[in-house]
Amino acid sequence: MALVNAGVVVLxxxxxxxxxxxxxxxxxxxxxxxxxxxxxxxxxxxxRLAFRRDVNATPPSWPRPENSLQAHLDFLVDDLDEVERLIVGLGGRPLETRGADGPYEERGYADPAGHSFTLRQTPSTAPKQG
Incomplete structure (x- = not known):
């Protein structure tokens, strides 16, 4: 079973x-x-696409370098800590590890080239045990 499943492109x-x-x-x-x-x-x-509010968003200027980054990737995972260890082992680095408001826990990372992405852990749908 894969540790990471493709999530959604977020603009x-x-x-x-x-x-x-x-x-x-x-x-x-x-x-x-x-x-x-x-x-x-x-x-x-x-x-699947998602649109996230950023009050400071500016229109993309691609191919000019200023304001050219306007999207990031979200990946859905079951175990944030396990996948974080994998990311760091592959040369990525944590950017933001604080919890997010709402029903999801998420953490931000950069790949080895510096592109940002987010891991999102969705709440378990299994019945609570014990």
Whole structure:
């Protein structure tokens, strides 16, 4: 069994509801998760995208270097500590390990080249034992 499963591409933006609506319509999709600062959709073909509120977001300037980073990857995991050890062993490094508000615990990392990504642990759906 894999330790890491592909998650969702997250686009940071000032108005996640508005951007989610655009992509929901474009991809004939539906909302799958909505919180105060994040909207996740799934397109008819299974494409999953999320839009996270960043009040300081600026439009991408690609290919110019200023403001060119506008997305990061989320990976869904069962065991944050185990996967963190794997990441560090492979040459990645922790960026942010504080807990997040809401139903998910997440931690930020950089890959060996410096690209950021997030591990998100979803709550267990198994019945509580004991």
């Amino acid at each position: 940071d933006c000032a108005e996640p509801e508005r951007l989610a609506e655009f992509y929901k319509e474009l991809l004939d999709g539906r909302e799958t998760d909505v919180t105060a600062n994040r909207v996740e959709i799934e397109g008819a073909g299974g494409t």
